[in-house]
Amino acid sequence: xxxxxxxxxxxxxxxxxxxxxxxxxxxxxxxxxxxxxxxxxxxxxxxxxxxxxxxxxxxxxxxxxxxxxxxxxxxxxxxxxxxxxxxxxxxxxxxxxxxxxxxxxxxxxxxxxxxxxxxxxxxxxxxxxxxxxxxxxxxxxxxxxxxxxxxxxxxxxxxxxxxxxxxxxxxxxxxxxxxxxxxxxxxxxxxxxxxxxxxxxxxxxxxxxxxxxxxxxxxxxxxxxxxxxxxxxxxxxxxxxxxxxxxxxxxxxxxxxxxxxxxxxxxxxxxxxxxxxxxxxxxxxxxxxxxxxx
Amino acid sequence: xxxxxxxxxxxxxxxxxxxxxxxxxxxxxxxxxxxxxxxxxxxxxxxxxxxxxxxxxxxxxxxxxxxxxxxxxxxxxxxxxxxxxxxxxxxxxxxxxxxxxxxxxxxxxxxxxxxxxxxxxxxxxxxxxxxxxxxxxxxxxxxxxxxxxxxxxxxxxxxxxxxxxxxxxxxxxxxxxxxxxxxxxxxxxxxxxxxxxxxxxxxxxxxxxxxxxxxxxxxxxxxxxxxxxxxxxxxxxxxxxxxxxxxxxxxxxxxxxxxxxxxxxxxxxxxxxxxxxxxxxxxxxxxxxxxxxxxxxxxxxxxxxxxxxxxxxxxxxxxxxxxxxxxxxxxxxxxxxxxxxxxxxxxxxxxxxxxxxxxxxxxxxxxxxxxxxxxxxxxxxxxxxxxxxxxxxxxxxxxxxxxxxxxxxxxxxxxxxxxxxxxxxxxxxxxxxxxxxxxxxxxxxxxxxxxxxxxxxxxxxxxxxxxxxxxxxxxxxxxxxxxxxxxxxxxxxxxxxxxxxxxxxxxxxxxxxxxxxxxxxxxxxxxxxx
Numbered sequence: 001x002x003x004x005x006x007x008x009x010x011x012x013x014x015x016x017x018x019x020x021x022x023x024x025x026x027x028x029x030x031x032x033x034x035x036x037x038x039x040x041x042x043x044x045x046x047x048x049x050x051x052x053x054x055x056x057x058x059x060x061x062x063x064x065x066x067x068x069x070x071x072x073x074x075x076x077x078x079x080x081x082x083x084x085x086x087x088x089x090x091x092x093x094x095x096x097x098x099x100x101x102x103x104x105x106x107x108x109x110x111x112x113x114x115x116x117x118x119x120x121x122x123x124x125x126x127x128x129x130x131x132x133x134x135x136x137x138x139x140x141x142x143x144x145x146x147x148x149x150x151x152x153x154x155x156x157x158x159x160x161x162x163x164x165x166x167x168x169x170x171x172x173x174x175x176x177x178x179x180x181x182x183x184x185x186x187x188x189x190x191x192x193x194x195x196x197x198x199x200x201x202x203x204x205x206x207x208x209x210x211x212x213x214x215x216x217x218x219x220x221x222x223x224x225x226x227x228x229x230x231x232x233x234x235x236x237x238x239x240x241x242x243x244x245x246x247x248x249x250x251x252x253x254x255x256x257x258x259x260x261x262x263x264x265x266x267x268x269x270x271x272x273x274x275x276x277x278x279x280x281x282x283x284x285x286x287x288x289x290x291x292x293x294x
Numbered sequence: 295x296x297x298x299x300x301x302x303x304x305x306x307x308x309x310x311x312x313x314x315x316x317x318x319x320x321x322x323x324x325x326x327x328x329x330x331x332x333x334x335x336x337x338x339x340x341x342x343x344x345x346x347x348x349x350x351x352x353x354x355x356x357x358x359x360x361x362x363x364x365x366x367x368x369x370x371x372x373x374x375x376x377x378x379x380x381x382x383x384x385x386x387x388x389x390x391x392x393x394x395x396x397x398x399x400x401x402x403x404x405x406x407x408x409x410x411x412x413x414x415x416x417x418x419x420x421x422x423x424x425x426x427x428x429x430x431x432x433x434x435x436x437x438x439x440x441x442x443x444x445x446x447x448x449x450x451x452x453x454x455x456x457x458x459x460x461x462x463x464x465x466x467x468x469x470x471x472x473x474x475x476x477x478x479x480x481x482x483x484x485x486x487x488x489x490x491x492x493x494x495x496x497x498x499x500x501x502x503x504x505x506x507x508x509x510x511x512x513x514x515x516x517x518x519x520x521x522x523x524x525x526x527x528x529x530x531x532x533x534x535x536x537x538x539x540x541x542x543x544x545x546x547x548x549x550x551x552x553x554x555x556x557x558x559x560x561x562x563x564x565x566x567x568x569x570x571x572x573x574x575x576x577x578x579x580x581x582x583x584x585x586x587x588x589x590x591x592x593x594x595x596x597x598x599x600x601x602x603x604x605x606x607x608x609x610x611x612x613x614x615x616x617x618x619x620x621x622x623x624x625x626x627x628x629x630x631x632x633x634x635x636x637x638x639x640x641x642x643x644x645x646x647x648x649x650x651x652x653x654x655x656x657x658x659x660x661x662x663x664x665x666x667x668x669x670x671x672x673x674x675x676x677x678x679x680x681x682x683x684x685x686x687x688x689x690x691x692x693x694x695x696x697x698x699x700x701x702x703x704x705x706x707x708x709x710x711x712x713x714x715x716x717x718x719x720x721x722x723x724x725x726x727x728x729x730x731x732x733x734x735x736x737x738x739x740x741x742x743x744x745x746x747x748x749x750x751x752x753x754x755x756x757x758x759x760x761x762x763x764x765x766x767x768x769x770x771x772x773x774x775x776x777x778x779x780x781x782x783x784x785x786x787x788x789x790x791x792x793x794x795x796x797x798x799x800x801x802x803x804x805x806x807x808x809x810x811x812x813x814x815x816x817x818x819x820x821x822x823x824x
Contacts, residue, residue, distance in 0.1 A: 045669070045822075048669075048672070048673050050822045050823075051822075052821060057549070069677070070672075070675050070676060070677035070678075070680075073673060073674055073675050076606075078670075078673035080666060080669060080670060082666050083670075083671075084666040085667065086579075086667065087478065088563075088586060089570070089583065090564070090566060090567065091568070092470075092564035092566065092568050092581065093565070093566070093568060093570045093571065095568075095572070096571055096574075097574070097579045097582070098670065098671075100571065100573065101575070101579070101671065101674035101675055103675060104673045122564040122565055122566065122567050123564055123565075124562055124563070124564075126477075126562070127562045137670070142503070149675075184497045220553075
């Protein structure tokens with residue numbers, strides 16, 4: 001459905017995308033993670049045919065989006081990160097305009113979404129907050145039954161209730177076999193709905209795969225109180241070791257966890273805690289560029 | 295209070311320093327060019343007085359400018375020619391600057407950011423006054439020096455520039471008030487502009503007949519005229535707008551201090567949920583977005599055209615009674631048909647207004663791109679080609695409609711006023727339609743830059759400024775034909791004064807078409823946002 005291969009895109013001296021490769025299969029629900037300025041929006045604009053890659057290939061439904069984007073757009077809906085609308089129109093009029101310019105627009109579905117997102121469509125756009133402008137773009141996109149949905153930081157500005165309403169919509173699309181690419185800098189959001197994840201930083205993919213696999217990469221934290229003798233210095237993949245009196249803490253990679261635990265048991269551990277990496281730790285592992293993966 | 299207010303003022307001025315400078319210098323140059331033109335055309339006092347006695351007593355000429363207070367000096371003629379026009383332009387500049395720093399800031403939420411610091415609520419409207427005040431002061435100093443440079447009386451020159459800027463100040467105060475009253479910046483500047491237009495038309499009306507000249511007392515344009523630069527030099531008519539400015543400003547500042555930050559006296563109305571579009575096409579969306587602007591310009595220019603039509607009649611009346619004027623017109627226009635000459639030149643001037651409207655409308659495609667709305671539209675089934683076509687249709691049809699309305703309104707008003715038979719209606723409609731070709735060419739230039747190279751969108755307005763300056767000054771400064779011929783308006787045939795010749799119009803249309811084709815290619819090939 002979505003295939004980007006080794007895409008390079010520069011703006012002046014800035015290398016926004018530096019050999020980016022991204023594949024999303026039909027029916028997949030793919031999280032696209034990265035810090036601000038990593039190149040997420042640029043990637044989506046290339047997929048929409050608004051920007052042209054310097055080198056590399058971009059394919060949407062197997063076609064080059066730069067050539068005849070509007071034909072490909074019959075099968076997709078897009079929600080931009082920064083939603084700017086026409087100040088003189090109401091939210092309802094804007095949704096109608098955008099929806100009717102897409103295929104598969106359903107006024108009935110729109111009305112359901114307006115209720116679901118607790119949205120007042122009669123207010124002029126100029127009076128909307130960021131969250132409400134976001135709702136306009138979301139409702140206009142979700143009211144269309146298309147094959148692919150591209151979301152660029154869609155819950156930015158939404159309150160937690162509305163963000164959850166959005167996630168429900170996404171899960172619903174997924175069960176109906178739609179393909180979704182969800183860009184975000186919030187890992188928890190991607191974790192809540194996506195099965196596949198691509199993490200990018202400075203225009204490059206740092207990690208891509210199943211979210212559950214990625215979690216194995218980050219380090220576990222083991223802490224214990226023990227009574228006997230303990231050495232872990234000979235075990236590979238153990239860092240940040242601290243033994244103060246009879247209290248032990250260390251960061252341990254997934255493969256070495258059983259060995260460390262068995263040593264602690266041998267040393268008569270009275271308490272033992274093995275904590276898997278939190279989302280934040282996983283996030284930081286990839287974002288700060290010190291990823292330990294091959 | 296500390297030093298927060300001076301810092302805010304400094305910050306506000308920094309944002310606008312180029313605007314302030316550009317307006318003050320450009321309008322100062324207009325004073326320079328006008329004074330130079332009078333100096334060239336009528337170098338002696340006798341020639342100036344001959345001109346005055348012949349031409350300026352006709353309402354058709356003085357309606358927009360007011361009575362000539364002093365015909366003996368170049369300064370007096372310059373003051374007469376420019377006072378109402380410059381007051382109008384400076385008022386519009388001031389309105390724009392004030393609303394930009396008040397309602398626009400509040401609507402964008404930036405006011406909250408500023409007021410979270412050390413500032414008082416009242417400091418925002420006070421700081422917003424500084425850019426227009428600086429613009430006016432700078433313009434006044436430049437123009438004063440220019441007039442003195444032409445050897446004009448320092449006191450008369452001072453009255454001339456002070457009368458202009460103080461009258462314009464009343465509109466700045468009104469804009470400040472409107473920013474309090476209306477919820478959006480468009481409504482605030484729109485309402486103030488409408489009041490300005492009304493007061494200007496009141497001034498025009500007051501000049502048409504001595505019986506109603508008292509109407510001029512009710513409008514700042516009349517005050518500036520009554521200050522009588524180079525003649526009576528009456529400072530009371532300068533003190534009046536200053537007093538009005540102070541009172542209205544104080545009211546606006548006090549009212550800002552008493553209300554919630556960002557609240558407007560008239561709250562935002564709710565609109566309808568749907569039904570504003572006849573189809574899901576970019577043309578339907580463009581019409582929904584643009585129709586308010588189209589109707590506003592259509593209405594305003596039609597009203598103006600009716601006034602021009604009535605004035606055309608009074609031009610004729612005067613011509614019949616003055617042998618001297620007939621000779622002068624023969625010499626000036628090379629035409630015996632003074633009525634037609636008057637109408638043709640005013641339809642030409644109104645075509646410039648239509649051009650300003652057309653460029654505004656064309657550049658909305660540029661605003662959309664900068665704001666990210668184009669990206670949203672192009673993510674739908676709409677192609678770039680259709681997006682551009684929608685813009686072209688909206689601009690093409692609305693400018694044609696406005697030009698037709700102007701031509702018809704002048705013709706009908708003239709016919710009814712002069713009881714002259716219906717042939718002028720067709721004639722003036724024809725003149726207005728011929729001028730549309732030049733309007734379209736200017737719009738096509740704007741379309742090309744907006745579509746192909748948005749970084750240079752300002753070129754559209756620069757080209758417009760050039761064309762206006764050339765039209766105003768080209769003939770007065772006696773510039774060579776090949777320079778004057780660089781504007782499309784120069785090619786529009788001056789029918790019915792001259793023979794009807796469709797060839798130059800066809801050439802203008804062909805060039806416009808070529809520019810439009812260039813716009814399609816330009817938009818097709820580039821990235822968005824560029």
